[in-house]
Amino acid sequence: MPDRFHPLVAVLAVVVPLALVLGTVPAGAVGNGNGEDGVVAASIVRGPDNVLLPVVGEFAGSTVVSSTCGREVVYEGGTPVHAGGDNAIDVVLDPGHGGPEPGAVGANGLTERDLNLMVTFHAKLALEELGHSVVLTRHRDLHMPIRQRTAIVRALDPRAFVSIHHNGGAVKRSDTPGTEAFHQVDQPESQRLAGLLFEEVQAVFADYWVPWVRTYHQGVSARLRESRTDTYGVLRMTRGVPAAIVEGLYLSNPPEAELLALPEIQQAEGQAIARAVHRFLTTSDPGSGFKEPFHDPHTTGTGTARGCVDRTYTDPVEIVTGFTADEYASLVSTARAMGRSPDWLIRFGVYTLKFLGDLPGAAPTTELAEVDRPDAYGPNAVPVVWDQAEQVVLVRMAEAYDLTRTQVQKLGATLMVFLANLPPTLNDRSSDTP
Structure with a gap:
């Protein structure tokens, strides 16, 4: 991966070793706009079958709503309920x-x-x-x-x-x-x-x-x-x-x-x-x-999202990111060493971007300088498919860094390759001496 991305990913990555990231970031987890009082929404749209969907916000041109199960999903369309x-x-x-x-x-x-x-x-x-x-x-x-x-x-x-x-x-x-x-x-x-x-x-x-x-x-x-x-x-x-x-x-x-x-x-x-x-x-x-x-603090335990199954509001989307020959070789070898596919590694890298940015004390994410914006084009294309819930973290990161979704995938890939190739003393806490 290009050296010019290392200053950005190092600021994020050095906080947590790869082993901890892999054990902490759920493969399907998406951060919510939920506070102590639940979903934070400023407006409502009427979706399929007349369901009401609270609008969490607009991110990188996409609308994020809270599904009927209370999960954030990307949903385009619907009629505003004024x-x-x-x-x-x-x-x-x-x-x-x-x-x-x-x-x-x-x-x-x-x-x-x-x-x-x-x-x-x-x-x-x-x-x-x-x-x-x-x-x-x-x-x-x-x-x-x-x-x-x-x-x-x-x-x-x-x-x-x-x-x-x-x-x-x-x-x-x-x-x-x-x-x-x-x-x-x-x-x-x-x-x-x-x-x-x-x-x-x-x-x-x-x-x-x-x-x-x-x-x-x-x-x-x-x-x-x-x-x-x-x-x-x-x-x-x-x-x-x-x-x-x-x-x-x-x-x-x-x-x-x-x-x-x-x-x-x-x-x-x-x-x-x-x-x-x-x-x-x-x-x-x-x-x-x-x-x-x-x-009387006791309740029946009903009214939770336990076992709630969402309908499909938005079809999965495929986002393609290009890599140079060297970048692609690094991506493939890193994924192979982890027993994963390149598209899995890219997706996990995007989740890790959000995870590290959400850590207590982490610096706020900001728009990248032009020199640090990833070049998401290259002869080796890797497609990544995102479902309606997974798209949320992708568009949130695109909004945070003012990048396209393709560029966010490139940034996630860069981060994972960088993390996986950190010196063992940084990447393996088991090597620490008391």
Whole structure:
């Protein structure tokens, strides 16, 4: 590889020996724009099958979005979902669970996953008839992690957010429906929204008589972790937006499950949710059913990306980089010594560029001087195929160094050849003496 690339790769590479890089950088890992509160996105596009995809950013002319599984992928196209000015979103409704996470299941086979969606459809229709703009986090049976749902909410910044659920587990008999609503801790508007949801939803069920069940949490409260933050991620990660969870009835109670299976009941519940949200947006009504916050950090463990399988949003792309005869010989011999192919070594080199640049204390990546920009042309062409997730690290590095994707591949190849040929005392920690 040309000596003029060595100053750049040496600054990156001398920090970590090759053995550590090979043991640390996952072959398929792509860095995310995810912070403690999940996906960081400023806008939303509507993708295939009406799915909402938070836009993480634009990198080297490519759009990076968060997939429905919460993974960064390159995706071109989609219709922007505007959230400002005259197109501001009034309400985001979230049908809880979905995909392999059914939630509560009734003795009649009714799943919370499907029931939540049907009730949400009715709530959306009723709210739109009242003149409000409404967006749903999902429109079909779909595995969607909580972090993805909350990213949609934060990017759209609606006037209200409601996550619609139904309960399971209660056995204590009750004279009234065991409806529950949860709000964000120390957030008066969230508490008011939850109070109105409880008021309207319990009232619509109270017109019927079945042997109800409840728990101590019947009513409106905040459920907290030991740190006095919200236990529920959909509330904790949507601070700044008035948000609430409503748990209509107990699917685990057979009589209530039979009631909830009736289409007219699903419609009535959806309309009750819509009335509550409408009152929240248009009045100062306080709601009712309030209780003191309680500490309970335990959750069911659902709402994660575990086992989530993404659809293909973007076809794989093939990027070809050219090498001189000497460069190609160095690349091939290095790959052979590692038991790998040249294209694998190039891809791994691009991942390593990002890995080293992300190390604590690493200098920020900057645009390269003209003399250090890789010449990505030559008579020996090596194609590298990148899937929709792998493309993310490629375009991020292209943006960071102001290079083409072809040049980034050349830089990654240069780095790996350089690392592999470092003196043994630098490249093998096992040779260090105590």
